[in-house]
Amino acid sequence: MGSLAIKDVSFDVQPGQYFVLLGASGVGKSVLLETIAGLIRPDAGQIFLNGKDVTREKIQKRKIALVFQNGVLFPNMTVYNNIAYPLRCKKLKSSQIRERVAQLAEDFGFTDILKRNPQTLSGGESQRVSLARAVASEPRCLLLDEPISSLDVKSRPQMRALLRKINADGQTIVHVTHDYTEAVSLGTHIAVMEGGAIAQMGTVEEIFQRPKSEFVARFVGIRNFFRGRLEEGGKHQANTRQFTTGGLRFSVLTDSPRGKGFVCIRSEDVTISNAVGSTSARNNFEGTIVDIEPVGIGIEVIVDIGTEVAALITAESVKALELHCGKKAWVSFKASAVKYIGQ
Amino acid sequence: MRPSSGIRTEPLTLIFAAFGGAVLLFIIAPLISMFVNCSLPELAETVRDNEVRSSIWVTLWTSMAATTVFAVAAIPFSYLLARKDFPLKGLVTSIIDLPIVIPHSAAGIALLGVLSRSSFLGKAADKMGFGFVDSSLGIIAAMAFVSIPYLINAARDGFLAVDERLEKAALNLGASPLRVFLTVSVPLAWRPILSGLILMWARGMSEFGAVLIIAYHPTITPVLIYERFGAFGLKYARPVAVLFISVCLAFFIVLRLLAKRGKVAER
Numbered sequence: 001m002g003s004l005a006i007k008d009v010s011f012d013v014q015p016g017q018y019f020v021l022l023g024a025s026g027v028g029k030s031v032l033l034e035t036i037a038g039l040i041r042p043d044a045g046q047i048f049l050n051g052k053d054v055t056r057e058k059i060q061k062r063k064i065a066l067v068f069q070n071g072v073l074f075p076n077m078t079v080y081n082n083i084a085y086p087l088r089c090k091k092l093k094s095s096q097i098r099e100r101v102a103q104l105a106e107d108f109g110f111t112d113i114l115k116r117n118p119q120t121l122s123g124g125e126s127q128r129v130s131l132a133r134a135v136a137s138e139p140r141c142l143l144l145d146e147p148i149s150s151l152d153v154k155s156r157p158q159m160r161a162l163l164r165k166i167n168a169d170g171q172t173i174v175h176v177t178h179d180y181t182e183a184v185s186l187g188t189h190i191a192v193m194e195g196g197a198i199a200q201m202g203t204v205e206e207i208f209q210r211p212k213s214e215f216v217a218r219f220v221g222i223r224n225f226f227r228g229r230l231e232e233g234g235k236h237q238a239n240t241r242q243f244t245t246g247g248l249r250f251s252v253l254t255d256s257p258r259g260k261g262f263v264c265i266r267s268e269d270v271t272i273s274n275a276v277g278s279t280s281a282r283n284n285f286e287g288t289i290v291d292i293e294p295v296g297i298g299i300e301v302i303v304d305i306g307t308e309v310a311a312l313i314t315a316e317s318v319k320a321l322e323l324h325c326g327k328k329a330w331v332s333f334k335a336s337a338v339k340y341i342g343q
Numbered sequence: 344m345r346p347s348s349g350i351r352t353e354p355l356t357l358i359f360a361a362f363g364g365a366v367l368l369f370i371i372a373p374l375i376s377m378f379v380n381c382s383l384p385e386l387a388e389t390v391r392d393n394e395v396r397s398s399i400w401v402t403l404w405t406s407m408a409a410t411t412v413f414a415v416a417a418i419p420f421s422y423l424l425a426r427k428d429f430p431l432k433g434l435v436t437s438i439i440d441l442p443i444v445i446p447h448s449a450a451g452i453a454l455l456g457v458l459s460r461s462s463f464l465g466k467a468a469d470k471m472g473f474g475f476v477d478s479s480l481g482i483i484a485a486m487a488f489v490s491i492p493y494l495i496n497a498a499r500d501g502f503l504a505v506d507e508r509l510e511k512a513a514l515n516l517g518a519s520p521l522r523v524f525l526t527v528s529v530p531l532a533w534r535p536i537l538s539g540l541i542l543m544w545a546r547g548m549s550e551f552g553a554v555l556i557i558a559y560h561p562t563i564t565p566v567l568i569y570e571r572f573g574a575f576g577l578k579y580a581r582p583v584a585v586l587f588i589s590v591c592l593a594f595f596i597v598l599r600l601l602a603k604r605g606k607v608a609e610r
Contacts, residue, residue: 039511059514072512076530085526086516137516 006032006196009045013141013174013189018167020183021176022207023193029176030069033143036174037066049140065139069146071130073118079129080114086137104132108162124155128162135166142166144175148182160185164343184208184262184341192216204262223300223310224265226250230258230340240282240335246307251282251335261342269337270311272301273330274321282335285309289327292318303331374588381585389582395567399590402563405479406547409487410494410540417491418536421498422528426507439496442489451556454488458557481558486547493546497539501532537602541595548591 006028013019038059087097191201208225228245243250287305458475475481513523551565564587572580
């Protein structure tokens with residue numbers, strides 16, 4: 001930790017925002033959170049809360065609750081007493097405490113484990129209890145350190161839904177993660193961190209559709225990114241759903257329920273042809289080539305099919321198909337190459 | 344199952360076990376011989392001996408008082424040693440261990456220097472109507488002096504083993520530092536603290552040299568055993584020793600069992 005430096009990191013979080021700090025592990029995301037919470041004293045810089053400088057404020061006075069990565073519950077207290085802890089600090093009456101804990105347990109879905117000891121809980125349970133305990137302290141801002149990554153795949157959607165609900169109730173959240181799907185799925189605003197600094201900051205669309213630097217583009221990893229709605233497929237399409245975005249319809253292989261969200265298609269998964277033949281790809285669109293640009297290992301061809309789609313192909317293919325700007329071409333990708341992230 | 348508990352035992356293990364047996368015998372043999380050589384009628388008579396009974400009582404309550412009173416200051420101090428860095432911390436740590444290394448009669452002489460009637464503290468106490476020399480207060484001071492390192496060291500190690508993130512999490516939830524100390528740090532370090540308390544109490548109870556110099560009266564049992572041995576010989580000192588050891592053992596067994604039960608309940 002000692003050698004880790006965060007420099008010139010500056011960002012604003014508005015009340016009610018769900019702000020995601022996205023970055024690889026080791027770029028100092030956790031350190032940043034602990035600095036905001038007051039666990040670490042910064043050498044330089046300031047932290048403001050509601051316009052007041054809290055850089056030198058004591059931890060216990062900040063009202064910024066931090067949920068640690070592995071949910072640090074007090075092992076000497078039951079689940080009930082863990083959640084009651086911040087309420088007792090506020091000197092609430094025991095009847096009020098009982099009511100509030102019961103309410104939180106209900107909201108977070110763990111009424112059955114209140115009497116258990118933290119050591120006996122599963123990862124998902126202890127993460128939910130930690131979250132409930134943090135919410136019980138009624139923080140002005142809730143800081144989450146990788147709250148989902150450590151959970152097993154089955155409990156992740158539940159946790160996401162919970163976080164979305166907390167945010168919808170007006171709780172300001174700062175969430176750090178290395179997983180861009182979490183950022184897309186939850187964030188209203190995203191900051192991408194690179195080497196102890198912020199590389200780009202903006203709304204979800206700004207980051208994914210217009211990455212400012214190669215680093216951001218590579219980190220978020222997807223060139224084709226569309227917001228829209230997922231709808232039911234036909235009767236004979238058990239797991240194929242239709243995704244509508246800006247007048248286009250994509251076939252998506254997913255078992256997610258319908259709703260608003262995003263789809264991503266990696267440029268490697270998009271193929272280009274001069275005419276569409278018989279293919280297993282469910283998505284075939286004709287469009288005009290608007291750009292051909294060498295990127296790193298291959299050539300990126302941008303085709304306008306009503307919206308711009310990027311395909312990463314080899315230089316040999318560009319030559320063989322005689323692709324050039326302004327030429328008509330077909331863009332194809334499989335329904336299974338379309339990744340849907342619900343919001 | 345441990346790998347070594349198999350069918351084949353290494354010769355080296357046997358040799359080490361033989362050494363272990365010799366050491367155990369060295370500890371147990373004198374104790375057993377003492378118990379064996381002490382007849383029941385002798386013991387019964389000693390139990391009825393008022394001087395013996397009152398000495399055991401004085402020893403028990405003064406050692407308990409020493410432990411309790413000094414624990415109030417020692418436990419927070421141990422927390423400080425575990426959590427904070429400050430200048431000369433190494434020196435402070437060595438000072439704490441001093442009572443373990445100096446001869447206890449010398450410790451008694453040193454204490455007498457600050458507690459005697461001619462000293463500043465002694466004079467102040469005299470004015471308020473009490474004194475240290477030849478009083479239970481002096482006994483408590485002597486016992487605490489030689490036994491407090493055990494509590495401080497055990498409690499410090501206990502606090503060191505508590506995950507600091509738990510304390511920070513508690514602060515983060517709005518708890519005051521005192522509340523964090525009382526509701527998180529102390530409960531989580533409780534087992535080492537408890538064994539430190541037991542150790543301190545045991546050490547205080549068995550103290551002889553320092554107490555002898557500060558307070559011959561009221562007589563604590565170790566002093567009484569010495570006195571009887573000097574005046575009447577082994578035969579008269581032995582039953583007192585046997586009785587005192589039995590009382591101490593009974594207390595320790597009960598305390599250990601209680602501590603153990605606490606450990607089981609924690610799970």
